[in-house]
Amino acid sequence: MLWDALTLQLGYNATLVTLGAMMLGVGAGATGTYLYLGKRALVSDAISHATLPGVVLGFMVMVAMGGAGRFLPGLMLGAALSAGLGLLAVTWLTTRTRLHEDAAIGAVLSVFFGFGIVLLTVVQVMDAGRQAGLETFLLGATAGMLRDEAVTIAAGGAVVLALVRLLHRPMILVAFDPEYAVGQGMRLARVDLAMMGLALAITVTGLKVVGLVLIVALLIIPPVAARFWSERAGHVVMIAGIIGGVAGYLGAAVSATAPDLPTGPLIVLAAFVLFVLSLLMAPGRGVLAAALRHLRFQRRVHLRQGLLALAAGQPVYEPLTLRLMRRAGLARADGVATEAGRAMAARARLDERRWQILRSDPAFEAAAARYDGLTPLEEVLTGDQIAALDRGLGPAGTV
Amino acid sequence: MGQDFVMLSLTPLLIGIAAAVACALPGNFLLLRRQALIGDAISHVVLPGIVAGFLVTGLVATGPMMLGAAAAAMVAVILIEVIRRLGRIEPGAAMGVVFTAMFAGGVLLLEQSAASGVHLDVQHALYGNLESLIWLDGYGWGALTDPVALAGLPPELGRMGAVLLCTALFIALLWRPLVIATFDEGFARAMGIPTALLGLALVAVAALAAVAAFDAVGSIIVIAMFICPPASARLMTDRLGRQVAWSVVFATASAVLGYVLAGYGPLWLGYDNAVSAAGMIATVSGVILGAAALWGPKRQSVSRADATPLASGPAE
Numbered sequence: 001m002l003w004d005a006l007t008l009q010l011g012y013n014a015t016l017v018t019l020g021a022m023m024l025g026v027g028a029g030a031t032g033t034y035l036y037l038g039k040r041a042l043v044s045d046a047i048s049h050a051t052l053p054g055v056v057l058g059f060m061v062m063v064a065m066g067g068a069g070r071f072l073p074g075l076m077l078g079a080a081l082s083a084g085l086g087l088l089a090v091t092w093l094t095t096r097t098r099l100h101e102d103a104a105i106g107a108v109l110s111v112f113f114g115f116g117i118v119l120l121t122v123v124q125v126m127d128a129g130r131q132a133g134l135e136t137f138l139l140g141a142t143a144g145m146l147r148d149e150a151v152t153i154a155a156g157g158a159v160v161l162a163l164v165r166l167l168h169r170p171m172i173l174v175a176f177d178p179e180y181a182v183g184q185g186m187r188l189a190r191v192d193l194a195m196m197g198l199a200l201a202i203t204v205t206g207l208k209v210v211g212l213v214l215i216v217a218l219l220i221i222p223p224v225a226a227r228f229w230s231e232r233a234g235h236v237v238m239i240a241g242i243i244g245g246v247a248g249y250l251g252a253a254v255s256a257t258a259p260d261l262p263t264g265p266l267i268v269l270a271a272f273v274l275f276v277l278s279l280l281m282a283p284g285r286g287v288l289a290a291a292l293r294h295l296r297f298q299r300r301v302h303l304r305q306g307l308l309a310l311a312a313g314q315p316v317y318e319p320l321t322l323r324l325m326r327r328a329g330l331a332r333a334d335g336v337a338t339e340a341g342r343a344m345a346a347r348a349r350l351d352e353r354r355w356q357i358l359r360s361d362p363a364f365e366a367a368a369a370r371y372d373g374l375t376p377l378e379e380v381l382t383g384d385q386i387a388a389l390d391r392g393l394g395p396a397g398t399v
Numbered sequence: 400m401g402q403d404f405v406m407l408s409l410t411p412l413l414i415g416i417a418a419a420v421a422c423a424l425p426g427n428f429l430l431l432r433r434q435a436l437i438g439d440a441i442s443h444v445v446l447p448g449i450v451a452g453f454l455v456t457g458l459v460a461t462g463p464m465m466l467g468a469a470a471a472a473m474v475a476v477i478l479i480e481v482i483r484r485l486g487r488i489e490p491g492a493a494m495g496v497v498f499t500a501m502f503a504g505g506v507l508l509l510e511q512s513a514a515s516g517v518h519l520d521v522q523h524a525l526y527g528n529l530e531s532l533i534w535l536d537g538y539g540w541g542a543l544t545d546p547v548a549l550a551g552l553p554p555e556l557g558r559m560g561a562v563l564l565c566t567a568l569f570i571a572l573l574w575r576p577l578v579i580a581t582f583d584e585g586f587a588r589a590m591g592i593p594t595a596l597l598g599l600a601l602v603a604v605a606a607l608a609a610v611a612a613f614d615a616v617g618s619i620i621v622i623a624m625f626i627c628p629p630a631s632a633r634l635m636t637d638r639l640g641r642q643v644a645w646s647v648v649f650a651t652a653s654a655v656l657g658y659v660l661a662g663y664g665p666l667w668l669g670y671d672n673a674v675s676a677a678g679m680i681a682t683v684s685g686v687i688l689g690a691a692a693l694w695g696p697k698r699q700s701v702s703r704a705d706a707t708p709l710a711s712g713p714a715e
Contacts, residue, residue: 041492097698103435110623114681121675217499268503
């Protein structure tokens with residue numbers, strides 16, 4: 001069953017929904033990256049909660065006009081309008097008053113959401129038959145999704161993705177260094193608007209699948225996870241898109257296997273699992289890599305200090321150092337140096353003495369900054385420079 | 400009218416006020432410390448805790464659910480800290496990762512357990528059911544002095560009152576260190592105030608208020624009351640003491656006005672069905688904030704010139 005779902009064997013509709021969710025995830029992951037890099041990830045929380053009054057009002061308007069009220073593009077339009085209003089309110093509160101952005105976000109999300117709930121209770125008594133299903137916008141649902149709706153969602157994701165591709169450069173500049181961006185002649189307000197507009201678009205697109213409480217997760221988790229894998233902004237955007245896409249695909253596919261597996265939460269949990277994997281496994285910034293790096297560094301320090309001790313004719317007692325030196329064949333169990341150990345120790349001592357000369361000479365100031373007690377001088381200076389340095393060593397230096 | 404009011408409206412009103420004030424009090428400090436969104440995070444992560452508490456004990460009882468909620472709040476705080484440290488991620492994003500994932504887990508658990516014939520629903524968790532907390536034994540104003548009738552008060556009232564007392568005591572007793580640590584953490588440390596512990600205690604008190612209020616009135620009021628009344632109050636005055644007083648006034652006003660508008664507003668407009676009181680209370684608090692932002696005497700920042708909107712980035 002699960003395998004069928006993952007290989008898209010569960011029928012036409014399930015396949016369509018899964019692909020739609022994947023497209024949505026890609027768009028959301030890529031868009032969210034700019035917000036995250038600009039340290040404004042939680043703005044999307046305000047946007048998503050602020051869609052609720054618009055969804056309900058859109059429904060009410062469509063019913064009042066004689067429609068069925070569940071026409072997805074109509075609801076999305078309403079959601080976009082009220083989310084835009086919420087975004088304006090956040091901007092207005094942060095620029096016109098002394099409140100910080102976090103307070104503005106919290107105020108807007110709770111008030112808009114509360115008002116949406118009020119409207120929802122109004123709708124609930126309007127006409128019991130037709131309102132059924134509006135609550136699914138809170139937590140998302142793909143069960144019984146129509147073909148057109150799935151296509152709308154996939155198309156929304158694709159459009160957002162195309163716009164991200166187009167606006168990448170200005171958005172990344174503004175996210176990293178707004179002042180430099182202004183210096184480059186960019187209109188800050190306009191780029192900001194584009195960034196927020198894209199977040200808004202992807203939020204509105206995802207409402208039906210993920211629900212407005214959780215859509216924010218698709219904008220936050222993939223970029224945070226992607227950041228572990230690369231130091232290059234362009235790559236982070238791409239990786240975030242991939243992570244979001246995989247999460248959308250997995251979540252929707254798993255959700256299709258059983259009736260009581262809600263899509264939105266599954267997509268979010270899939271994204272979270274990918275995040276945890278990134279946190280642990282990523283090379284460079286991952287926890288595992290950092291731990292390994294730390295261990296390697298520790299060993300180098302111990303070895304070096306052990307060699308210097310041998311060179312000075314002192315025995316090595318420290319157990320870790322001794323173990324490392326024995327394993328490398330540099331010392332015997334009683335801490336006395338072997339032949340190879342004596343040679344290495346002499347080299348280490350010479351290196352250390354050269355460094356000392358270097359660091360006392362102002363001419364080598366730049367090179368001296370690289371002293372960490374580990375780096376061999378050969379990696380820093382050329383052979384000629386070292387030869388020049390050796391002339392200052394004197395007879396004591398020739399070990 | 401008197402009898403109806405006591406039976407149907409008095410207890411929800413009192414519970415609403417207590418919940419609003421209990422959240423607004425710590426909210427003042429969270430706002431100034433730029434941790435306003437902690438309330439948002441806590442009210443989301445409470446859901447998995449409540450569901451887990453239920454699944455472990457199998458009881459739809461308040462005790463285990465509250466314990467589960469408190470445990471979930473602690474787990475969330477620890478997780479946010481761990482992720483922030485291990486991954487060197489900015490706090491806002493770390494919070495976003497944790498609370499959405501935990502909320503998703505809670506919803507999933509809930510849906511799974513709902514299949515086995517139990518009833519707990521997400522809607523209830525989100526916007527509570529203040530209107531249902533009626534006092535069936537409240538036959539009139541006289542019931543307030545009748546011990547038999549008083550025994551029939553909804554238990555939420557006692558709990559919420561106790562939590563309100565706790566938060567008020569916490570803030571009153573630790574006022575000085577709290578104020579100093581909020582405005583100048585370095586100075587507070589130099590004075591020997593354990594700022595990290597104090598910050599944790601503040602979050603714990605906020606979590607306590609959130610969990611109790613969540614049980615009674617749903618999460619949406621919790622988030623609104625943590626932020627809106629203190630934020631409105633901040634636009635009214637420069638003095639922290641007055642700000643706290645204003646926030647209590649605003650929280651009370653939101654609760655009363657919101658409840659009345661939700662219950663009677665639709666009647667005045669000619670409909671005969673009430674709307675969600677929790678949603679209305681949040682809406683009213685937003686209207687108050689809007690008014691304060693438009694006309695509050697201290698709405699402008701003191702040094703507006705050097706506080707560009709971009710420099711005042713997101714939440715701490």
